Amino acid sequence: MGNLFLIIIFLAIGVLLQSLKMLPSSSAKYLNNYLIYIVLPTLSFRFIPDTVIDSTLLMPISTAWISFGLSWSLFGTLGKVYLWDRSLTGCLIITAGLANTSFVGFPIVNALYGEEALKTALIIDQAGSFIIVSSIAIIVASIYSKEKKRKRDVSKQILTFPPFISFVLAIMMNLLSLHLPAQLDFAFEMIGQTLTPVALIAVGLQLKVNFQALKSTYLWLGLGFKLVLAPMVIYILYGIILKADGLIFEVSVIETAMAPMITGSIIAISHDLKPKLASLLVGVGIPLSFLSIGIWYWIVSL
Template sequence: MTNLILVILCLIIGILLQRLKELPKDAPKSLNTYLIYIVLPALALLHIPETELSLGLLLPVLTAWISFGISWVIFGTLGKKLGWSKATTGCLIIVPGLANTSFIGFPIIEALYGSEGLKIALMVDQAGSFIIVSSIAIIVASIYGHGKKRKRDVTKKILTFPPFLFFLIALFMNLLHLEFEGTVYEILQAFADTLTPIALIAVGLQVKINAETLSSKNLWYGLSFKLLFIPTLIFFLYRLFLDEGNILYKVSVMETAMAPMITGSIIAINHDLNPKLASLLVGIGIPLSFITLMGWYYLVG
């Protein structure tokens, strides 16, 4: 419950800080740079080396890949048919295509399904959402960002993207059964702990809630996809493979139903993929998801 209160509080703080004239206009971008170059690599080095890889967790992990793949197909197609800008299309592929499986997902899953549910959620996040946001999302951002980029440039961008680079290091550590301990671990943890407050304050700084923004069709396209369409698809599709009382089934549906991923919005904002829409998808999606998640919890039991 503390984490959920922190999420809402940080969003409100970010929105209120907009009133300060002393605040630099590029403050959100500076905060996002800190998150990408410091915090996300710290998270990779902390969690991936200690994650136990298991084939039994493949179905829950696949939910993240299914969600992003379908997001790319649907919004990529709609963008062409409805004449959206490339920036808007890229934003809608990335942000609604990724679920907030960690600092929204973890506390909710742990509260509902205990430590067993949390272990599954960790794999969904690390082997699903985190890999996608560190690699595939960068490809999408490069394709739909300003200017044409050569394949070599896109590949270089992925390989030099700090979270992806440190993901590879962390995966190598996992295979060698190496983990950080002592002072190094505590330092990494200290940086990792700043993710939620800094990321949400940065989002709050860019959220402009008014009649005009709430009437944006693109906003509701994205949130309808994220909070309703994809969870519905997983709800029915996974019934073919898992018993409805299976904890793997329950966590798969619930993690898919989480609000849009904050890190995905950071990627979109940093690549200038409709930053206003990216912020709104997260800023409105998070509180709205608390309501829709209650409905999904009732359905999966």
């Protein structure tokens, strides 16, 4: 459970550095770029080539797609009905629709279920959340961004997005049974281990929480979807309708119940989709999710 405390510590370090103004104001941007251009591609090359692809993966993979599709449908509809600013709609779709299935999800799943469950968590993240954040989330961000872009520009942005390029290459390596040279294992592992501290510190540097912000209806609407509604849908669909049980079912629900994905918030921020709300959803969502995940863990264990 020590990993859970480290998550809180790194987030607190970012907030502290921001409050003490110990780093340049552009530090968060550089950290975000490091994650997108170096860390995320590295993770693809480390894990995807060795992933065994078969029909048993459909259930965990589908959780991320169902959650994001539901988010797009719900917030897209609410945005039209209540005439929300398009940047607000896009922010909620992306940030609330993507679960933090990796550097928050992995340590929590490991703490609750052990190393065997990490295989399922990895599938959910790599074949679900990671593909969405590398492609579909970019499309949504471009659609709802104030800066209108042509379809050709959107396609170019996706195809030149480093995590998406690395994912495609890693899938090709998997299909061709190719693997990274053993000499790169240590270096890639070290880079991958920087994901959690760098990402959480970057969020902390951008997090500005005040009493007025916590009263935001949109904050709690997004977190209500992410921490309650989305995992409830997966629980009902898989557990009650499909009668699934066991480790794959439980991990699928728990991973869906994770706080909003930091990478998703980075994409929203980089496209100027309500940056403060995107950062707040992650900053408030991560500590709050410890409580909600505990409740969902109790429910799926019944």
